[in-house]
Amino acid sequence: RVNFDYLVIASGSMIPSPAKWTVASSKEGLRKLDEIRDDIVQSERIVIIGGGACGVELSGEIKYAFPSKSVTLIHDMPALVDYPRFPESFKEEARRYLINQGIEVILNERAEIEGLSRENSVQKAERAVKLKGSDRVIHSDLQFFSIGIKVDTGFISTLEPPPDKSTFDKRTEPSSFDAQTLLDPKSRVIKVRSTLQLDHDAFPNIFAVGDVSNADPVPTGMAAVAAGETAARNIIKLIRKEEKKAAGHQYHHPHLHQHQPSEDTTEVGDHSDDETNGYHCHSWNKLENYSPTQTLMVLAMNPSGGVSHLPVLGTWFGNLAARVAKSSDLFSGRFWHEMNMPRP
Template sequence: MSRMDHRNNRRKTWISRVSQYVDSSAGRISLTIALISIIGLYLYGREIRNKIAGVPTPSVVFRDKKRRRVLIIGGGYAGLLLAKALHHKLRDAPVHIEVLEARDKFYHNVASCRAVTEPGFGKQLWIPYDRFPVFVRRNCQVTDVHTNYVVTATNEEIPFDYLVLATGSINSIPSKFPITTASSQAVATLGRIQRSVAEAQHILIIGGGAAGCEIAGDIVDRYPSKRITIVEALATLLPGRAVTDEMRKVVTEKLARRAVEIVTGARVLLEDEEFELSGAGFPEPRRRVLFTDSGMALDSDLQIVCSGNLHYNGHCLQKLAHTHPTILDEHTHEVCVRKTLQLYDPMLPHIFAIGDVANCITSKTIVACEIQAKVAVQNLLVLLNAEFESGVGRDDLPARLKALVQVEPLQEFGVPGPLLFITLGRSDGAAQLPFLGVLGGWFMRRLKSQDGMTASWWRQLGYDNVLSNT
């Protein structure tokens, strides 16, 4: 045997042993821990490097002895992540942090696909704010934003020194509910949808993005004999630019293997006013024949619309945009921001926007929200320190803004790598990870598929157990 053959045999033996170890229970646990560590470094790498290098967390003490007030509009994923991180950094500083939220409870919509199939699961998605470490003013809808105060729907004026807009996006039920919908009403609607899914034989899902694929995966996982059709207007499922071709292929093949019918490149014509997506209801389940723009007839007895983010909640900036027109996209109502996540107009350095409502070129995911929240927190701390050093009083707004405009350098938001998690029922899914490509069901079962990360978000809001205070 030649030396080259000997090396090849050793290499094959080594690869075989590694494969056997990875397929074993211990191997999968080790690999899962390694992957979670990589994701942690990806999300928190800069913060870890700063601590190792001895970069201090900015301290805040103001010469005028007046507390500064940071308002966060929106108690969704982005707003809560920022509020919690800022509270941790400014625990002993003279800064009041407050969240203004139009809803009465937090809606964990990432797991809404599970509520479509499992009785009672919808109740778990609405989490009280009572134990969150930052004060959340519930049922508080902001209608107008001015330079240093906001106006609520009850005409109350609430002053601020710094403002963060995290008002999110508008989508169709069950992915999102209108902000005026009470949690009890939403839970009842989710229960009605779940019962409708259980009774239906042919379900039409309109939209093949992440929400549509996850709902299809959950339904076919629980009801394998039901006929399910996904119709996507664009050429492929998961058409977002942050999704890799490998991820699209894996998800499409997994759904096709479960006999989900997939129609792409066809737009469903929704002329029925029941499908008005900004409404608070869900179409009454009944047999309908809908048509695509190419004339294809689609006969089904339940229709679920999952057509992506349709509009963004930047309406409260409309009056401010009259004098600062560059801060708001008048068509989508996305808030226009710089790379520092401050509003695009440089004369408003004390107002930020993060999450879905910000027009960052990135996917609208919790991961993006978390990275943006960290950037905004760091920049808020820098501005607060700069305000301390300038010695300008809180009540001298023009001088404060002039001083803040000159503060640099600030941290910039970089578009995160291809990180995406798609559940397809409790036991399957696909994870798109930077550097590692796409991983399958065993990884997703441990990360998201079991409960849609519901338990972890109850912990985020201060609860040890799901439903411990409902």
């Protein structure tokens, strides 16, 4: 077990490869990417299942690098990147961009492909792809599965409430605590309050941000960064609150000061008007509520452009924004810079 004063859970998510790999080193990940590139080179008819952000970007990148190959994107929804709060104009712009690249986009269709699954998300094999909504069959020699985001929150079962904390309901025995109540029953993400603290009075010092929490309806990298910054500011406020409490206790220590305040006197360190559940601070240092990020998404369809939806501007300048902000290096330069580390 690991003891801590404050904890931020930012364990992210898993999506089918090649968007993310479960590997032990970057060297192994690069080797797998080289293998997939070799598969693409040796294939002529490529099918991608799933029209979310990853499926859309993968389709565009393959067609850009290998324009002579047939690329088909199959999605079971009426629109690509069909996320909450994003306008239809953005979704239609993504579809139009792919079509202009020469990609066949099939919507409102489910496909059956033998051997293809989340666990086996890249398959180099001759397959007849059957569309469930019609009698159409698409012949393919390389298939990608690009559906669904999954989080691993099994570690939550090891979490135990601290019975000595004032935030824990003394009427409830620790043995009756069920860690599963911290998780959304369907998505298995961690339920958090508006302050990004776990949605349970026993854990005011534990925060969850990014894909692993339910703070944002659309989990993106930019949303995770914003949530992380909010959690950091709230932890600083909690630390300062504890420091002020400690200073107050020292001030009232009977061996240091003989004077005792009367019942109607409020002195340094008196936090009688703090909220008893422990997840809000005193009025001078109230915790910050996290607001879900604005509808902002950048889809890099290829190294020279893509589609974007920006606050206020919408899809205007979308291709330019994608080219300037993401397409050239997929944000890697920005994050190396923010970590104050040289880009490899």
